Amino acid sequence: QVQLVESGGGLVQAGGSLRLSCAASGRTFSTLAMGWFRQAPGKEREFVAAISWTGGSLNYADSVKGRFTISRDNAKKTVYLQMNSLKPEDTAVYYCAADTIYSRSSSNPTLYDYWGQGTQVTVSS
Numbered sequence: 705q706v707q708l709v710e711s712g713g714g715l716v717q718a719g720g721s722l723r724l725s726c727a728a729s730g731r732t733f734s735t736l737a738m739g740w741f742r743q744a745p746g747k748e749r750e751f752v753a754a755i756s757w758t759g760g761s762l763n764y765a766d767s768v769k770g771r772f773t774i775s776r777d778n779a780k781k782t783v784y785l786q787m788n789s790l791k792p793e794d795t796a797v798y799y800c801a802a803d804t805i806y807s808r809s810s811s812n813p814t815l816y817d818y819w820g821q822g823t824q825v826t827v828s829s
Contacts, residue, residue: 706731706802706818713798713823716790720827724785726800726820733781737803740774740785741813742796742825749813752798753785757806765811768794790827797822 712724728736739754753774754763762774773786783800801816808815 706736708800708802708818708820710798710800710820710823713825715826715828718790718792718827718829720790721786721788722790722825724787724798724800724823724825726783726785728781728783728802731802733776734778735804735806737806737808737810738774738776738783739801739803739810739813739816740783740798741801742794742798743822744793744796747796749799751811751813754803754809754811755783756809761807761809763809763811787825790825792827792829795825795827797824 707729710726737756740752741749742752743749751765755774771789776783799822800820802818803816
């Protein structure tokens, strides 16, 4: 089992930055690929970014490329999402997820085995 706890969400003005963190426990973190997804009100959950176990494989949604950066610290069992140049359309609940196929960096939410509870990000215009 893997437990995931997100933090770092909040309210920010357009153009601002936030860094989300997701702390993992319960399984060797370095054997997991990790992803970030988001869900806005009335919309389906969508892929944001993903990272393989070593960080050697990265994957980003087109909507966040050049603005968001995913990274991980295996010693701290934490994955991060640095979000810059935030836009109102980035407003959503952000979820981290863990994939036990550690070499992947998939955008497919059905391939992720464990999910956090989410953290709210609100970007005001």
